[in-house]
Amino acid sequence: MTAPVLQVRELVTEFPIRAGVFRREVGRVQAVSDVSFDLMPVETLGVVGESGCGKTTLGRSLLRLVEPTSGSVRVGDIEVTTADRHAMKHVRSQLQMVFQDPYASLNPRIPVRDIIAEPMRIHGVDKVEAADRVADLLTRVGLLPEHGNRYPHEFSGGQRQRIGIARSLALRPRIIILDEPVSALDVSIQAQVLNLLDEIQDEFELSYVFIAHDLSVVRHTSDRVAVMYLGKVVEIGARDSIYDTPAHPYTHSLLSAVPVADPRRERSRQRIILEGDVPSPASPPPGCRFHTRCPIAQDRCRSEVPELHTVAGGQQVACHFPVEPGQTLVELTKR
Ligand SMILES: Nc1ncnc2c1ncn2[C@@H]1O[C@H](COP(=O)(O)OP(=O)(O)OP(=O)(O)O)[C@@H](O)[C@H]1O
Ligand SMILES: [Mg+2]
CATH class of the missing domain: 3.40.50.300 (P-loop containing nucleotide triphosphate hydrolases)
Incomplete structure (x- = not known):
């Protein structure tokens, strides 16, 4: 087995939020929140x-151009x-x-x-x-x-x-x-x-x-793709898994914005417009951070943080109700 050139584990990078004349710290923004991945040669x-x-904060943290708050980055x-x-x-x-x-x-x-x-x-x-x-x-x-x-x-x-x-x-x-x-x-x-x-x-x-x-x-x-939302990796896996059988509703919405080369498929492409703005990373929503904009969110999503786990397409997804291969988000939304 070849060893990864870069190993990132549970990386967290926070910025202080300062206010007032004395620039006192009044809170923290978690810009990178528990990110893990390997990078191969x-x-x-x-x-x-x-x-x-x-x-950008993730990239800069790997080089310590900003100091990570916790977690591990290994180069060799x-x-x-x-x-x-x-x-x-x-x-x-x-x-x-x-x-x-x-x-x-x-x-x-x-x-x-x-x-x-x-x-x-x-x-x-x-x-x-x-x-x-x-x-x-x-x-x-x-x-x-x-x-x-x-x-x-x-x-x-x-x-x-x-x-x-x-x-x-x-x-x-x-x-x-x-x-x-x-x-x-x-x-x-x-x-x-x-x-x-x-x-x-x-x-x-x-x-x-x-x-x-x-x-x-x-x-x-x-070769592989990681999709981030509010500081977290919500889906990561081989390129073809992500594009052919995306499982996270957020990945579906991002993909629906990408034009496809085949004109017939392009005409039938259904764009998913997410409602609302991205919440502030200073006060991320509880449970799944995406639930405030997710068209298929359920009660569990509002309280329980989803962990990354492997799904049918082979990639890892942080979602309680991942979209299965062959399903579309539009069709699930109508249910
Ligand atoms: N130096 C800093 N001090 C305080 N907050 C920061 C700092 N740099 C970034 N942030 C905050 O951290 C979060 C992530 O910012 P970052 O620039 O990493 O995002 P990004 O995904 O690269 O965005 P973009 O696509 O616009 O480049 C944002 O909420 C941003 O406001
Ligand atoms: Mg950036």
Whole structure:
């Protein structure tokens, strides 16, 4: 059996809510609430959910860009949550992040060459060697070595994201967290960047945690998919299980928003519009967090927290009344 490159167990990340002149803590937001998963070598795990469900916080917690409140993150043999500075340095060489906004994530005052070389400088890579690697990386992501002398504002969004990708590769990591890497880009260049990510995954034997808003983006890139709602993973499993036999009502509603290529099926596609807004993660509903918007919720859902368990399609679902293969949510709602 191959060992996972990343193991996440019962991860919780909370933010204090402060108020008043003295910024006293008046409560806590649990942005990531008891999340567990494994990531295997050269595997892509898609992480999907609406705005505010905790995707970015999850990604940042894995690297301790925000400190997790509890739980465990293991990269190889290292427990990240308690690693000292020396061990963290090693973790950062193995685990990198590409950010959503290529405009905000690159320092405008530093030439691209130094942006890409920065992780190498921190890790003590020899200057000549670093300069060589920068030129290679620029070429590899579809730019030119002489682009290294320019500043971020001289590049388009797509090119900036390529620069961010080059920087993430500088230390030859094993895992990259991609936080909505194409959602800030023009639709016309999204596919190019997705192709680049696909190519370098094989070439550098990378594992990806691929964060996205909706299920259409990760369909073709993911081996497995995790669906998040209000800080929790509500469904996780093989890509085909999630798309072909989704079991959580929330996954059904997300999928109903994705257009399908087959025109006949597209015409009969029934959109499920969820009622109400996403509740605040500062005061999540009791029981199943989704029950306030779930079209098939019952009494039990309002009081008892559903645990993840394996269902007929092979995936794991946190729902008391999972949708069975062949059933549609629309038909269940009418009952
Ligand atoms: N630094 C912070 N301080 C306080 N609360 C925060 C902080 N960062 C995030 N949150 C809260 O944590 C929750 C999760 O936010 P997060 O940014 O992780 O969601 P997301 O799924 O990435 O959303 P989006 O799709 O909009 O990027 C939100 O309620 C957000 O307001
Ligand atoms: Mg985010």
